[in-house]
Amino acid sequence: MMALLAVCTAAQAQESATTNITGKEYPKVNPDRTVIFKVDAPQARTVAVDLGGRHQMTRNAQGQWEVTTPPIVPGFHYYSLIIDGVSVSDPNSKPFFGSGKMMSGIEIPEVCVDYYLDKDVPHGEIRVQRYWSDLTQSWRVCRVYVPAGYDTDLDARYPVLYLLHGAGEDETGWSEQGLMYNIMDNLIDEGSAVPMIVVMDHGVATIPGARSSGMFDFTSYEKVVIEELIPMIDSRYRTLPDRLHRGICGLSLGGFQSFTIAMDNRDKFAWLGGFSGSGKGPGTAADLYDKSMNDDFKLIFISTGTKESPQMYATVKNFHDILAAAGVRHIFFQSAGTDHEWLTWRRSLYRFVPLLFK
Amino acid sequence: MMALLAVCTAAQAQESATTNITGKEYPKVNPDRTVIFKVDAPQARTVAVDLGGRHQMTRNAQGQWEVTTPPIVPGFHYYSLIIDGVSVSDPNSKPFFGSGKMMSGIEIPEVCVDYYLDKDVPHGEIRVQRYWSDLTQSWRVCRVYVPAGYDTDLDARYPVLYLLHGAGEDETGWSEQGLMYNIMDNLIDEGSAVPMIVVMDHGVATIPGARSSGMFDFTSYEKVVIEELIPMIDSRYRTLPDRLHRGICGLSLGGFQSFTIAMDNRDKFAWLGGFSGSGKGPGTAADLYDKSMNDDFKLIFISTGTKESPQMYATVKNFHDILAAAGVRHIFFQSAGTDHEWLTWRRSLYRFVPLLFK
Numbered sequence: 011m012m013a014l015l016a017v018c019t020a021a022q023a024q025e026s027a028t029t030n031i032t033g034k035e036y037p038k039v040n041p042d043r044t045v046i047f048k049v050d051a052p053q054a055r056t057v058a059v060d061l062g063g064r065h066q067m068t069r070n071a072q073g074q075w076e077v078t079t080p081p082i083v084p085g086f087h088y089y090s091l092i093i094d095g096v097s098v099s100d101p102n103s104k105p106f107f108g109s110g111k112m113m114s115g116i117e118i119p120e121v122c123v124d125y126y127l128d129k130d131v132p133h134g135e136i137r138v139q140r141y142w143s144d145l146t147q148s149w150r151v152c153r154v155y156v157p158a159g160y161d162t163d164l165d166a167r168y169p170v171l172y173l174l175h176g177a178g179e180d181e182t183g184w185s186e187q188g189l190m191y192n193i194m195d196n197l198i199d200e201g202s203a204v205p206m207i208v209v210m211d212h213g214v215a216t217i218p219g220a221r222s223s224g225m226f227d228f229t230s231y232e233k234v235v236i237e238e239l240i241p242m243i244d245s246r247y248r249t250l251p252d253r254l255h256r257g258i259c260g261l262s263l264g265g266f267q268s269f270t271i272a273m274d275n276r277d278k279f280a281w282l283g284g285f286s287g288s289g290k291g292p293g294t295a296a297d298l299y300d301k302s303m304n305d306d307f308k309l310i311f312i313s314t315g316t317k318e319s320p321q322m323y324a325t326v327k328n329f330h331d332i333l334a335a336a337g338v339r340h341i342f343f344q345s346a347g348t349d350h351e352w353l354t355w356r357r358s359l360y361r362f363v364p365l366l367f368k
Numbered sequence: 369m370m371a372l373l374a375v376c377t378a379a380q381a382q383e384s385a386t387t388n389i390t391g392k393e394y395p396k397v398n399p400d401r402t403v404i405f406k407v408d409a410p411q412a413r414t415v416a417v418d419l420g421g422r423h424q425m426t427r428n429a430q431g432q433w434e435v436t437t438p439p440i441v442p443g444f445h446y447y448s449l450i451i452d453g454v455s456v457s458d459p460n461s462k463p464f465f466g467s468g469k470m471m472s473g474i475e476i477p478e479v480c481v482d483y484y485l486d487k488d489v490p491h492g493e494i495r496v497q498r499y500w501s502d503l504t505q506s507w508r509v510c511r512v513y514v515p516a517g518y519d520t521d522l523d524a525r526y527p528v529l530y531l532l533h534g535a536g537e538d539e540t541g542w543s544e545q546g547l548m549y550n551i552m553d554n555l556i557d558e559g560s561a562v563p564m565i566v567v568m569d570h571g572v573a574t575i576p577g578a579r580s581s582g583m584f585d586f587t588s589y590e591k592v593v594i595e596e597l598i599p600m601i602d603s604r605y606r607t608l609p610d611r612l613h614r615g616i617c618g619l620s621l622g623g624f625q626s627f628t629i630a631m632d633n634r635d636k637f638a639w640l641g642g643f644s645g646s647g648k649g650p651g652t653a654a655d656l657y658d659k660s661m662n663d664d665f666k667l668i669f670i671s672t673g674t675k676e677s678p679q680m681y682a683t684v685k686n687f688h689d690i691l692a693a694a695g696v697r698h699i700f701f702q703s704a705g706t707d708h709e710w711l712t713w714r715r716s717l718y719r720f721v722p723l724l725f726k
Contacts, residue, residue: 041400041439042399042400043479081399083479083480084479084480120479120480121401121441121442121478121479121705122441122442122478122703122704122705122706122711123704123705124674124704124705125704200699200700200701200702201697201698201699201700202699202701202719316482339559340559341558341559341560342558342559343558343560344558345480346480346481346482346483347479347480347481347482348480353480361560364722364723365722368726
C-alpha cells in the first residue's frame, strides 16, 4: 500500500499549465487548484485576469503583475487578460478558438483521471479535410478523426459519428479544447468503444439567397450536412454508409443542430446525442416527440453539467422531462460540479461513445 | 461563469471524513488530500497511523497525539492505529470488515465526482437475505440490492448480477465500502443502466468432508452458488431466470471466482467481469481460453488500477494478453492512479453495469 503515496503525483506539485505555450512558466496551477498568473506589463496601470470572474493583479517586487485565483474547477477554461480595461489574450497561453475569436485557455488537471490524456496506446489521426460546397459556393473545412489502423487494415469499413461544436467555436474545438482524439484512442484501445470515424465539421453555413444566415440558420447547415458533407465523407472514407452506422451529436448549439438534423432525417441517423443542448432548439413544442423515436433511434443521449446556469440547466432538464413524459427512451447524464464548459462535454463524449454502434 | 468558483466546494475546505462515526471531528481531510489524525492516548509512549505506510504521531500541546499525512489518493482506504506497537482500530472511524477483521476506513473525496454519492434520485434497497445451505449445513447470508420500484411494479421481472467481494472481506463490502447502492441508483435513474437485482453473497463456503476449505476452496463455493444460491434467488425474487439475464463479477479473489464459476457454467451466465482479478486463478493455462467464449458470453470485462503492485497489475495485464492472443473479445479498463482498492472497484462497477443486459 506504499503505492498510495506515490500515485496521482500530477496534482501534488505546482505545475505550469499544459495549455501554456511550450516553455512558458506561468500560469501555474497549485495542488489546491488555485492558479498563479504573472504578466509583464510595465506600462500598464491596471491588469486583471477574467477567469470565472475578475481577479485584479498587483505589481510584484520584480515589477511583474501577479495574482493567485481561488480554486478553479478541473478541466479546460477560457480566460482573458484585462489590461487597462482592454480584454486581450495572454501571450503565454496557446490560442483556442471560442466566443468567435482566439481566446486564452487553461487546463486544470483532475486527480487520478486520465481518460482524455495522451496514453501509450495506438493513436488515430486527425485529418483536415477541405471540400467544395455548391450550396454555399465556398470551400468548407472539417476535421476527421480516423482510428488507429485505418491505413493498415484496408478492408475495414467504419461507422461514422458526426460531432458538432458550440456557438462561437469551430471545427477545431473538439480536438484542441476537447482532446477528443485521446478520448477516442483510449476508449477504443480499452475495448469499450468500436473503432469509428468522427467527423467534426464547421457548423455554420451561409447559402446565398437563403432566408436567414449565420449560426442560427439550422436549415442551411442541415442542407450542407445531408446533401454535401455526408456524401463527401462516404465517398472519401471507408464508411459503413447506412443509418445503423451513422450517429450525430454536438455540444450546446451543436446539440440543438444534432437533434434538428437527426429528427428531420431519421432514415440517415440511428444514434443521437446532445451535450448541454438538446431538442430542436430551446422551447420546442413537446408534441414533436413521441414513441416513434424509440423505433427510429437506437440511442438518444442528453447531458448537462450540474453547475450550469439555471437557464442552461433548465433547457436540458425540461427536455429530459418532455422525453420522459412522451415515453421516449433516453439517457440523461449529469456531469457533477461542472458548468457550460469542456469538462462537461469531455465527460459526455466519454459516456456516449461506448454506447454507439452496438 | 462566476459559478466556476462556487462549484466543487466539497474539496475546498477542511472536512471531517464522511467515514467518521457521526459527530467525530477527526480524522479531517484537507483540500490537498492530506489528512489530519488526532488520537487521545495519554498513557501511550508511541502512536502511529498505518495508512499507505506508517506515519508517527506526536503529542500536541493539549496532550493529544497528532499527525498530518502526505496527500492520499481519493476514494476509500483502510487504516489502523499503532499504539505502543499494537495495531488497533480508530474509535472515531466507522468499522469496515476487511482483511478478515473490522478495520478503520477513511473516504478521501474526489473533486466534481458524484457517481457513488447519495443523490436525489429514486433509491433501491439493500436486503439482508438469510438462506439455509444443505451443502454446508449452515445458515448463510447474502445482501440483495433491489432497484427502486421493485415493490410497486409487481409485474416487473429483473436480470440479476452476482457481485462478489475480495479476500478477507464479506457480503457487506460492496455496500459499506463500495457504496454500490448509490452507483446503481444513479446509473439506473440516468437511464444508463437497466434496473437489475444485485446479489452480494458471502463468498466463502466450507462443505463438510470437502477436500479443501476456506476462501480458496472455489469448488465448494461454486457448488453453493449453482445448487443453492441461484435457485434461492430465482425462487424468492422476481428474476428473469436465464443465462441472458444473469451476470457475475467480483473484485480480486471474487474476480477469479467469477471467471471460474462462469467458465464452468456457460449455460447459466452470459455476462462476466473481474476487477483486479480475472481468469481461473493467477497463472491459468492459456489454452483454457478460446473463441468459443465469444459465443458463450455477451460481455467479458476485466479491469485493474494503474498503481496496483507490479504483481497484481501483471495478473490482469497478462490475462488481457492471453484473451487478446486467443481472439476473445473483451474490455480491459484501467483505473487511473488507483491501487488495489475500492476506488478502482467503484470505477469498474460504474463502467461495467451500463453494458449489462443490453
